[in-house]
Amino acid sequence: MAMGKNKTGIMAAITAAAEAPKDSGSERAHKSLPKGTIGSVRAGLGGIQEIDTSLVLAWGPKDRLDIELTAVNSGEPHGSIQELSASIAESGQQVPVLLRPSKERDGYFEVIYGQRRILACRHLGKPVRALIRTLGDTDALMAKGLENAGRAELSYYERVRFAQAILEQGYSRAEACQALAISKNTLSQLERINRLVPSAVGEAIGAAPDAGRPKWMTLATAFEKAQLTEKHVLDVLSKSTDLDSDVRLDFALQEIGKRGKQERSTEARSPVPGVHIKSGKSGLSVTVKRAGANKKFANWLDQNLDRLIQDSFERFQSENREG
Structure with a gap:
């Protein structure tokens, strides 16, 4: 399916609220839900509705690093959620979220997009304004990707993780490309970064919203060439948890140069030619x-190296005991 045609179809499904008839309450939410369920009725009402945030469940590939929609989010919300809460409290929720009736729990809804808005409304103790649509998994994924692309909300590394999450949930590479509105070559680049940068490191760094492909590719290449180790980078990042994610990424990149200086300071000597x-x-x-006059010695050493090392180790143990 061409991206343009798919986008038109999905966006038409999302924005059909204004034209939806008010008496279409018999529309089915999913084939797995019988007619007349709460989800079916709410999906058939059309228009923007106010939904209790406690009835909203997470769905689909995770697209964000710093927030997660759960039944209960304890403690103070993430900084970006606090800022959005303040904005909604002052000006109201300007953009509705997109939900679909839950396949598993009647009366509940799965979020297709709008997690931050849902969490902000939950923090304020008010219902979230939502469109409710009966989208299947593939169309829901496309809608999620299109909304993220249109609002330019995901950082580059979040796109890396989102692409991987899509593939891990069994979607095809073509569907991943459609959801992210990217080419196959770009998807390959995202996969390479995900493969080379340890997940623990990426999560310790965070979204890094101001960092694009070059910085993440540099970090990936450093891990590929063994210029960095996961343990070393995590040790460095553990000391900078109070800094924002872009600074933490820069700290990780700075370790590449430090590692290089350490390697250049390695002592080298040549006891015999x-x-x-x-x-x-x-x-x-x-x-x-193994060249020239040194070839015979190299061959002899190759045959006797194990014994020489064993003799040296025994001598080391003997001297160590005597000391």
Whole structure:
């Protein structure tokens, strides 16, 4: 299905509220729901409705790092939710969310998009203004992706994680491309970053809304080339939890240069021609060239190296005991 045609169809389904007849209460929510259920009736009413936020359930691939819709969100809400709450308290909820009747629980609804608005209204103790539509999983996914793309709300790394979540839930690569309005090549780039940047590191950094592809690709390449380790980066990030996510990403990137300086400071020596020893904080390496006059020695060493190391280790133990 072409993206333009699909977008037209989905948006028509989303905006059909104004034309929906008021007496269409018999419309079915899903094939799994019998006629006359609460979800079916509310879906058939049309227009924007006010829904109790306690009746809204999470649905679909997760598209955000810093918030999560659960039955109960305890404690103070995330900073962005607090800001949105203040805006809604002052000016009202300007844009409705999109819900669909729950397949599993009659009277409940699954959020297709608008998690932040739902959480903000929950924080304020007021109902959320919503459109209720009977979309299947694929159309719901497209609507979720189109809304995110249209409002430009997801950061680059959230798009990385959203793409992966879509694929992990069994959707095809073509459907993932449609949902995110991206090309196959762009999807491959998102997958590469997700594969190379450890999930724990990405979550410790956060959404990093001001960071685009170049920074995340640099971080991914550093992990690929073993210029960074997950443990090291997590140790660094654990000391910067009070900073915003863009600063935390910059801190992680700065460790690449520090690692390089440490490697350049490694001590190198050559006790005999053709043999090079490198000694650093992380390890000791010996290189013997198999070329020219050194070839015979290299071959001999290859045959006797195990014994030489064993003899050296026994000597080390003996001297250590005597000391």
